[in-house]
Every structure is written in C-alpha cells, then in structure tokens.
Amino acid sequence: MNTLEVKNIKKTFKLSKKQQKIEKTDIKLKIAVNDLSFTAFPGEIYGLLGPNGAGKTTCLRAISTLIKPDEGDILVGGSSVVTDSFEVRKKIGFLTSELKLEDHFTPNYLYTYFSRLHNVEEDVIEERKKVLFERFGIEEFKEVKVGDLSTGMKQKTSIAISLVHNPEYIVFDEPTNGLDVLTARSVTDYLVELKESGKTVILSTHILSVVEKLCDRVGIIINGKMKISDTLENVKKTNSNNDLEEIFFNLVKEDELAGGGF
Amino acid sequence: MKNIVTIFRKEFYRVMSDRRLIFTAILLPGLAIYIMYTFIGSAIGGEIEDITQHKMIIYTENLPTEVQNYIYTQEINPEYHIYDSAEHDELEEMILNGEVDMLIRFEETFEDDIDNLIVTGIQIYSNPGEKYSEYTYNVITNALHSYANVIGIERYGDAYYSFDMSSEIIMDEEKAAGQNFAMLLPMLIVMFLFSGAMSIGPDSIAGEKERGTIATLLVTPVKRSEIAIGKVLSLTVISMMSATSSFIGIMFSLPNLMQGAGDNLDVFIYGAWDILMLFSVLLATVFVIVGLVAALSAYAKSIKEASMLIMPFYFISMALGISTMFSGEASSELWVYFMPIYSSVNLIIAILTFDLSLTAYLITISTSLIYVAIFVYILTKLFQSEKVMFSK
Numbered sequence: 001m002n003t004l005e006v007k008n009i010k011k012t013f014k015l016s017k018k019q020q021k022i023e024k025t026d027i028k029l030k031i032a033v034n035d036l037s038f039t040a041f042p043g044e045i046y047g048l049l050g051p052n053g054a055g056k057t058t059c060l061r062a063i064s065t066l067i068k069p070d071e072g073d074i075l076v077g078g079s080s081v082v083t084d085s086f087e088v089r090k091k092i093g094f095l096t097s098e099l100k101l102e103d104h105f106t107p108n109y110l111y112t113y114f115s116r117l118h119n120v121e122e123d124v125i126e127e128r129k130k131v132l133f134e135r136f137g138i139e140e141f142k143e144v145k146v147g148d149l150s151t152g153m154k155q156k157t158s159i160a161i162s163l164v165h166n167p168e169y170i171v172f173d174e175p176t177n178g179l180d181v182l183t184a185r186s187v188t189d190y191l192v193e194l195k196e197s198g199k200t201v202i203l204s205t206h207i208l209s210v211v212e213k214l215c216d217r218v219g220i221i222i223n224g225k226m227k228i229s230d231t232l233e234n235v236k237k238t239n240s241n242n243d244l245e246e247i248f249f250n251l252v253k254e255d256e257l258a259g260g261g262f
Numbered sequence: 263m264k265n266i267v268t269i270f271r272k273e274f275y276r277v278m279s280d281r282r283l284i285f286t287a288i289l290l291p292g293l294a295i296y297i298m299y300t301f302i303g304s305a306i307g308g309e310i311e312d313i314t315q316h317k318m319i320i321y322t323e324n325l326p327t328e329v330q331n332y333i334y335t336q337e338i339n340p341e342y343h344i345y346d347s348a349e350h351d352e353l354e355e356m357i358l359n360g361e362v363d364m365l366i367r368f369e370e371t372f373e374d375d376i377d378n379l380i381v382t383g384i385q386i387y388s389n390p391g392e393k394y395s396e397y398t399y400n401v402i403t404n405a406l407h408s409y410a411n412v413i414g415i416e417r418y419g420d421a422y423y424s425f426d427m428s429s430e431i432i433m434d435e436e437k438a439a440g441q442n443f444a445m446l447l448p449m450l451i452v453m454f455l456f457s458g459a460m461s462i463g464p465d466s467i468a469g470e471k472e473r474g475t476i477a478t479l480l481v482t483p484v485k486r487s488e489i490a491i492g493k494v495l496s497l498t499v500i501s502m503m504s505a506t507s508s509f510i511g512i513m514f515s516l517p518n519l520m521q522g523a524g525d526n527l528d529v530f531i532y533g534a535w536d537i538l539m540l541f542s543v544l545l546a547t548v549f550v551i552v553g554l555v556a557a558l559s560a561y562a563k564s565i566k567e568a569s570m571l572i573m574p575f576y577f578i579s580m581a582l583g584i585s586t587m588f589s590g591e592a593s594s595e596l597w598v599y600f601m602p603i604y605s606s607v608n609l610i611i612a613i614l615t616f617d618l619s620l621t622a623y624l625i626t627i628s629t630s631l632i633y634v635a636i637f638v639y640i641l642t643k644l645f646q647s648e649k650v651m652f653s654k
C-alpha cells in the first residue's frame with residue numbers, strides 16, 4: 001500500500017505554432033509520455049533515467065498532480081492522482097525547476113508559509129525548519145530575499161520547502177542541478193537518509209553516476225516509453241559488462257532505428 | 263478557512279512590505295486625484311445639453327402678453343401655468359423638490375407702471391439647488407433684463423429703464439450640496455477602485471504564472487477555491503485602502519474645486535449612516551471589480567496581457583461613471599440595479615443626494631455578491647485548469 005504506482009500513463013501536449021517552430025515539426029500533438037508504468041517502493045530510491053526530452057519531468061509532474069494524465073492512473077499510497085489529487089498532494093514532496101519561489105520573500109518566511117499551507121503545527125514548523133536549514137546551510141541566508149540568492153541557494157531553499165511536511169513520498173526532478181559538489185553531496189546523503197527511514201523516493205536524472213551510486217531501482221525512459229524498469233542489479237545484468245552506460249546507449253540507438261516514439 | 267487566512271496574510275504582506283507597491287497602489291491614487299481635481303476645478307460645472315433641452319415649468323401671476331411674446335422671441339419656450347395664491351405653499355414645495363422650476367409674479371399694474379415711468383416690481387421664486395430651476399432662473403432673468411432695455415429704447419429713447427426684481431430662493435441646502443457630490447464622485451470612485459485593483463491584481467495572479475511561482479502553490483494541499491478566495495480578499499482590502507486614499511485626496515482638494523462647482527461642497531452634510539451606506543456599496547463594488555480583475559489575470563499568460571484584457575472593462579466602467587456625471591441623479595429604473603458597476607454608480611448618487619431606495623440598495627448589494635461568487639467560481643476553475651495555469 002505504501003508504494004507509488006505509475007500505471008500505463010499517457011500524456012499528450014498540443015503544440016502551439018511557436019512550439020512547432022522550436023521543435024522543427026508540423027505535428028500538432030506531442031506524445032510526451034507513452035504508456036508508462038513503474039512502481040517505487042518504500043525504503044528504496046527509484047531512479048528515472050533518460051535523455052533530454054524523454055518525458056521524465058512530464059511523468060513527475062503527473063505524479064505531483066500539476067498535470068493530469070490523458071490515460072492511465074498513478075496511485076500514491078493508494079490515492080489516485082485522477083480522482084483524489086488533494087490527498088496525493090498531502091503525501092508527496094515535489095521538487096522541479098518549474099516550482100519557483102517568489103523573489104520578494106525570504107527563505108525563512110516562505111518556509112513558514114508553505115508549512116502552514118501543509119497544515120504543519122507551529123512548533124513542529126520551527127523544529128523542522130531548524131533541522132533542514134542547518135542541514136542544507138540555509139541558516140546564513142535565511143533572511144535574504146530569494147531574489148538576491150544564487151541559483152544554488154535557491155535550489156537548497158526549494159529542497160527544504162518541498163520537505164516542510166515530512167512527506168512519505170519524495171519526488172525530485174534533477175535535485176542536484178546547479179549545485180556544487182559539496183552541496184550535491186549533502187542532498188544525495190539526505191535522500192539516502194530519507195530512504196533509510198522508510199520513505200519512497202523517486203528521482204529523475206540524466207547522470208548515470210547518480211543512478212549507480214544512489215538508486216535501488218532504475219527505469220530507463222526514451223522518447224516517452226519505459227524501456228526497462230527493474231532493480232539496478234537486474235538492469236545491469238542485461239549487459240555482459242554490467243555497464244549501465246552501454247545499456248543506455250544501446251537502448252537509445254535501438255529506439256532511433258525503430259524511428260523514435262511515433 | 264485557515265488556508266485562506268494564510269494566503270490572505272502572505273498576499274497582504276507582499277504589498278505592505280514593498281515600498282514601491284505601497285506607493286503605486288495606495289498613495290498614488292489619492293495624490294493623483296488631488297492633482298487632477300485641482301486642475302479640472304471649474305470644468306465640472308460646465309455646460310449641459312440635457313438642461314437646455316429640458317422643458318421649463320413656470321408658474322406665473324399677471325404675466326403680461328408682451329413679456330410672454332418677448333420671451334418667445336428669445337427662443338425660450340417654457341410651459342406656463344397660472345399661479346393661484348391659495349396654493350402658494352404647495353407651489354413652494356414643488357419648487358423645492360424640483361417639480362416646478364420657477365414662480366414669477368408681476369404687478370397687476372405692470373403696463374401702467376411702465377407708461378408712468380414707475381419702476382415695477384417682479385418677484386421670482388426659484389431653487390438654485392435644482393439644476394433645471396437654476397438654469398430657468400438664469401435664462402428668464404436675462405430675458406427680463408434685456409426686455410427692460412428694449413422698453414427703455416423703444417419708449418424713452420435710451421436704455422435706462424429697469425425692473426425691480428426680487429429673488430426668493432427656495433432651496434434645500436443639503437440636497438444642493440449632495441447634488442454637487444453626486445456629479446463629481448461616481449466616476450472618480452469607479453476609476454480609483456479600478457486602479458487600485460489593476461495595480462496589484464495582474465501582478466498577484468498573472469505575475470505568479472509568468473514567474474512560475476503559482477506552481478509551487480498548486481502542489482500544496484490547498485483547495486483551488488481557497489487560493490481564489492484568499493487572493494480576492496487580499497486584493498479587496500488593498501483596493502479599499504487605495505480607494506480610501508483617493509477619498510482623502512478628494513477631501514483635500516475640495517477647496518480647490520469649490521470655485522467651479524458652487525459653494526455647496528461641505529462633506530459634513532453626510533451623517534454616519536450615509537457614510538456607512540456608502541462604504542458598504544464601495545465594498546460591494548470593490549468585490550466585483552477585484553473578482554473581474556482576478557479572473558482576467560488568471561486567464562492571461564502575462565502581466566502585460568492581463569492589463570490589456572482589463573482595459574476594455576475599465577473604460578466601460580469609466581463611461582458608466584461619466585454617463586451619470588451630468589445628470590447628477592440616480593436612475594429610478596429597477597433593472598439598472600442588477601447591472602454590475604452601473605448599479606453601484608447609481609446607488610452612490612442616490613446616497614449622496616439623500617435619495618436612497620432600500621430596494622435598489624438590496625438589489626445592488628445582493629447582485630454584487632452573486633457576481634463576485636461567479637468570479638470566484640471562474641477563478642477556481644481557472645486555477646484547476648492545467649492548460650490555463652501552464653500556458654506559455
């Protein structure tokens with residue numbers, strides 16, 4: 001029951017004229033995610049691996065309920081994103097570059113604001129704030145307006161804010177993007193801690209080493225389709241050299257030969 | 263409910279902690295109105311087509327045919343009634359409430375007096391508080407003066423003859439003052455309520471979309487309706503503050519205005535009850551305006567687009583405010599009070615001229631609440647729509 005199940009979701013975007021130009025296509029519909037399924041378990045980190053534009057962010061946005069899948073469903077601890085998005089939002093902590101923080105406010109203010117919106121008790125807010133701010137080194141700049149923070153500082157603040165309600169399901173889209181090695185390390189360490197405390201963690205990345213170091217399970221998405229989804233060990237076994245990079249390249253090549261996702 | 267309060271407080275704090283926004287949203291309207299009023303001063307009491315087209319109603323005693331003919335040659339064509347001294351009090355009452363524009367009494371001996379070179383007396387009763395009566399007075403006394411000149415030249419070879427005209431003023435001072443306010447305020451009130459809402463609404467909603475901060479709010483377990491209500495409430499309070507600032511601006515610029523709009527601009531003619539009524543109407547109006555601005559801002563892709571979408575509604579509302587500016591009278595048609603904004607404009611006039619009908623008041627307030635409920639519903643739907651929220 002504490003799993004996060006993605007069941008055959010499909011998401012299509014209508015392309016505007018402008019987008020058609022950017023994508024250099026006259027196709028009006030873009031299938032971003034095509035019949036995608038996987039399950040993430042508590043106490044594990046699930047890694048979504050895929051090249052740029054594969055559909056990782058789209059999949060995670062659907063989990064977060066920001067967008068609704070055209071087909072299929074996602075069950076987060078039994079709650080459906082289609083019929084019960086409100087419950088889903090209570091359970092997950094979502095991070096993606098799309099979620100911006102308002103420039104005018106300080107990390108301290110925003111942390112409290114979002115905690116309240118998540119219905120966290122006042123004393124718990126302060127307690128958890130202290131822990132998270134120390135953990136990610138936000139303490140020094142907690143009274144500086146977000147607009148005056150560096151990209152990395154903003155990312156750290158976003159991470160802390162996504163965790164205000166101590167969620168059971170953690171869905172992070174490229175969490176170490178824009179972070180220096182030290183901070184990236186503190187983030188990945190924290191994700192490991194979360195998983196060890198029994199939480200379900202999903203993260204997306206196109207960096208192979210992150211997957212190899214962190215993930216218990218991995219799913220490789222190419223062109224909106226799930227090519228393989230299994231434990232890291234089992235995935236590696238499909239290649240004689242146990243080489244994830246090689247597996248990844250082969251899958252991409254295979255897809256290109258098949259003529260993409262269409 | 264708790265979430266509404268949380269969102270409200272944050273939205274409110276957003277503006278209150280930003281000096282630039284405090285200035286543009288709250289202080290500027292008052293300042294602008296002060297400056298504008300000081301400049302437009304005299305333009306307001308200006309010429310009014312409607313008045314010249316009005317059929318003057320004049321009661322007369324001993325109206326000499328020659329005078330009547332002379333007035334007719336001046337292209338003045340009033341409706342004459344014969345004066346009956348037994349009904350003098352009723353007539354004064356009718357002049358007071360504007361049903362009759364003027365009473366003019368000539369001496370029975372008018373012709374003889376002229377022949378004998380006696381200065382003859384003319385008694386005129388009018389009400390400068392009623393625009394038609396005031397106009398009638400001006401037109402008729404002018405005609406009489408020039409008639410006296412004509413007589414002088416025709417009969418005595420020079421223009422020295424004149425009448426002894428005495429004017430009785432029948433006026434309700436408060437109502438006259440109220441009318442001046444009624445002409446001035448509605449358009450400005452609508453304008454400044456709008457400008458308050460427009461200076462922050464697009465930024466608070468379309469701006470959040472544009473900057474991508476709305477998504478952060480949308481992934482929290484907050485009902486979309488709570489976001490809608492929280493935003494609308496905070497925008498309402500700030501717009502009301504902005505309107506209050508405009509009001510203060512009006513008060514301070516009154517002395518500058520007086521020159522143009524008569525001496526009857528003393529706010530103290532209104533009691534606490536009138537102010538309370540006015541306030542409740544303003545609040546209802548702000549709700550409607552904010553609801554509209556918020557819904558358009560949520561639909562727009564950017565702050566710029568939001569401002570563009572709001573503009574036509576702003577101009578229509580201004581036009582509604584202006585349309586009543588010269589009449590200075592509230593509409594007595596009931597349907598008017600079902601129309602958003604237009605109802606408020608008319609109701610504001612009704613309150614200012616001590617002419618408030620309870621039915622009109624109740625219709626305006628309740629329809630305004632219905633309109634704002636509809637806007638909040640639309641806003642909620644827009645917040646729920648991924649196409650609208652993430653359109654680029």
Ligand SMILES: Nc1ncnc2c1ncn2[C@@H]1O[C@H](COP(=O)(O)OP(=O)(O)OP(=O)(O)O)[C@@H](O)[C@H]1O
Nearest residue numbers: 013014030032050051052053054055056057058059
């Ligand atoms: N709102 C949208 N409208 C049109 N097309 C979209 C939209 N969002 C995503 N897409 C398209 O869907 C595809 C998948 O995008 P997505 O952002 O999910 O990829 P990704 O795997 O996260 O890539 P990256 O590693 O670059 O972040 C892309 O081709 C993208 O152009």
Ligand SMILES: [Mg+2]
Nearest residue numbers: 056057058173
């Ligand atoms: Mg992405």
